[in-house]
Amino acid sequence: MHGEFQKIDSGLLSDRIRNALTDAITSGELPAGTALDEQNLAQRYGASRTPVREALRQLAASGLVEAGPRRGVVVARLTPERIADMFETTAEIEAMCARLATYRMTPLERGRLMDLHEDSAAAVEAGDVDAYDRLNRAFHESLYAATHNGFMAEQALAIRERLAAFRRTQLRHADRIRRSRDEHGEILSAIAEGDGELAARRMRAHMLRAAAALGRYIAETVG
Amino acid sequence: MHGEFQKIDSGLLSDRIRNALTDAITSGELPAGTALDEQNLAQRYGASRTPVREALRQLAASGLVEAGPRRGVVVARLTPERIADMFETTAEIEAMCARLATYRMTPLERGRLMDLHEDSAAAVEAGDVDAYDRLNRAFHESLYAATHNGFMAEQALAIRERLAAFRRTQLRHADRIRRSRDEHGEILSAIAEGDGELAARRMRAHMLRAAAALGRYIAETVG
DNA sequence: TTCAACAATCCCGTATACGAAACTGTGATA
DNA sequence: TATCACAGTTTCGTATACGGGATTGTTGAA
Structure with missing residues (x-):
């Protein structure tokens, strides 16, 4: 586990990634329009693409990111x-x-x-x-x-x-x-x-x- | 493709499964409380577990089913x-x-x-x-x-x-x-x-x- | 110089595999 | 007979692999 989670290892990996991404987006670390590449994020958090994908789907459902079919996921424009x-x-x-x-x-x-x-x-x-x-x-x-x-x-x-x-x-x-x-x-x-x-x-x-x-x-x- | 889709093959497989499950639930074919097993559904629709999983997550987000961690997915009780x-x-x-x-x-x-x-x-x-x-x-x-x-x-x-x-x-x-x-x-x-x-x-x-x-x-x- | 077409690469959707956790069933003991 | 413990099975979460489509870059022609 070489990711950048300093928190406990309990709970679902996809949930931890979702929380981390939520923080990163709302804090402005990931500005609006940023393309979120699954492989990139997987490597960044030391996980595989599957839990990253789960997390992105949840974020899309809550409106923090926008996902298009075959077009990837981008941080939603919160004007x-x-x-x-x-x-x-x-x-x-x-x-x-x-x-x-x-x-x-x-x-x-x-x-x-x-x-x-x-x-x-x-x-x-x-x-x-x-x-x-x-x-x-x-x-x-x-x-x-x-x-x-x-x-x-x-x-x-x-x-x-x-x-x-x-x-x-x-x-x-x-x-x-x-x-x-x-x-x-x-x-x-x-x-x-x-x-x-x-x-x-x-x-x-x-x-x-x-x-x-x-x-x-x-x-x-x-x- | 030996599933039971008589509709066109266009669009995402996970979306088609989601629509099929939505119909099955709202029509009463799948009563409230029914346990939805991923492998079972995958076999039923002639797909693998991955798109079934995607569909179930979307249904959970929309409230049609309830998902617990490590406890599977059940059709929501619509009293x-x-x-x-x-x-x-x-x-x-x-x-x-x-x-x-x-x-x-x-x-x-x-x-x-x-x-x-x-x-x-x-x-x-x-x-x-x-x-x-x-x-x-x-x-x-x-x-x-x-x-x-x-x-x-x-x-x-x-x-x-x-x-x-x-x-x-x-x-x-x-x-x-x-x-x-x-x-x-x-x-x-x-x-x-x-x-x-x-x-x-x-x-x-x-x-x-x-x-x-x-x-x-x-x-x-x-x- | 610009536009169009083709090719290559990248990334997403899907399939398959594996480990772990929870439920179940059976057997033994109190 | 009832309860607890252990083993087996089932299923979920995660990892990895592969194919297709879209984007992008390059090249050639107008």
Whole structure:
């Protein structure tokens, strides 16, 4: 094994290669349009073509690369417009989930959501970005689950996961954290009042503001 | 080539196997929970394991089958609840697209949408199911495009494609065709008035009615 | 000098082989 | 009789090999 994996050797080789390629693409190490040769990658990661191929197929399914028949695989062009489209779609889907969740969540789920919100106050005061990131994630995923629509929850989670790479440095600024929590509070108010439409509008605004906070970072990363 | 492909030999072998498996699963030939053995399928389709494996991976990505590491691939359990969830999600996403499209479509796009609606009248009168199916599809896809959000359009198209198998026999009844066209007309009215929220509600109702028309068929197919 | 045609090379799709891990069945022991 | 352990088989993940098609480079002619 003469590849460049410094991590543990557990798990599927194709998964490890997929993760490595995901990091390489989202970090900008492999710019958009780069041709990904299977043999080249196989040699680079010290594996054969088969797991590399598996990894590329998975990346193609998730949209990070584009594969043509007999034409190889290239890193997908993530233009600023496309990223903006992705964020808008996310915002709309989150709003959709918030509206449905408002009408369908059980008192227990509503209580758990409010607990999460309460817990996040401490993270904000302490400026603990990682802790808030976890609570933020739990907040949104709880809303997905509260739609009581498993398929919709999966879709929302999948698209959120696809944007995770760009969201990585979103909450680095303490003021953004505080505003994020405030916006969560306003969404919760709308939910408590049973006004799903209002919850949806506030969630949409929340997501779009978070996206805007990323604007400069995105521009300079994938410019 | 001693497999059971009566279709043309063009295209990728893995794609042909994927299509064959998709048909086999959605038609009920392969019930939920069926274990899909790679060697078995390879022999069945007269190919080697490699393209079968590719096909299974693609099916796993689209959700038709579930794959576990070292545990093989099984046909996904499509319970009636899950199918209902999928239809509801589709309805919500279509409504979302209708709302955005109302606010963003150009006069040219609006004209083309109305042309499609006009053309569909003839198909309804003639009872030409296939022709109406094409126009119906074009109607919805034009709305996706009119959101001017390429990513959202792709998502909408993907989820629509995933449900295409169940929608196959949706429009067999002439009265459903006529009602479908009437509902399109109401959606168009809301769009013409510039009322995106109304267009969204009418689109949601349209999709849910179409899903309800399929209820019995679904129940007896995947029961 | 430019364009077209042919040839060579490269790379992808597919086939086959091998090692490892998990499941199963049988036998022995408590 | 029930449970645990071991061996055998099955199947998945990975490696390697081969054929075909596409791209590219070179050469010749206009």
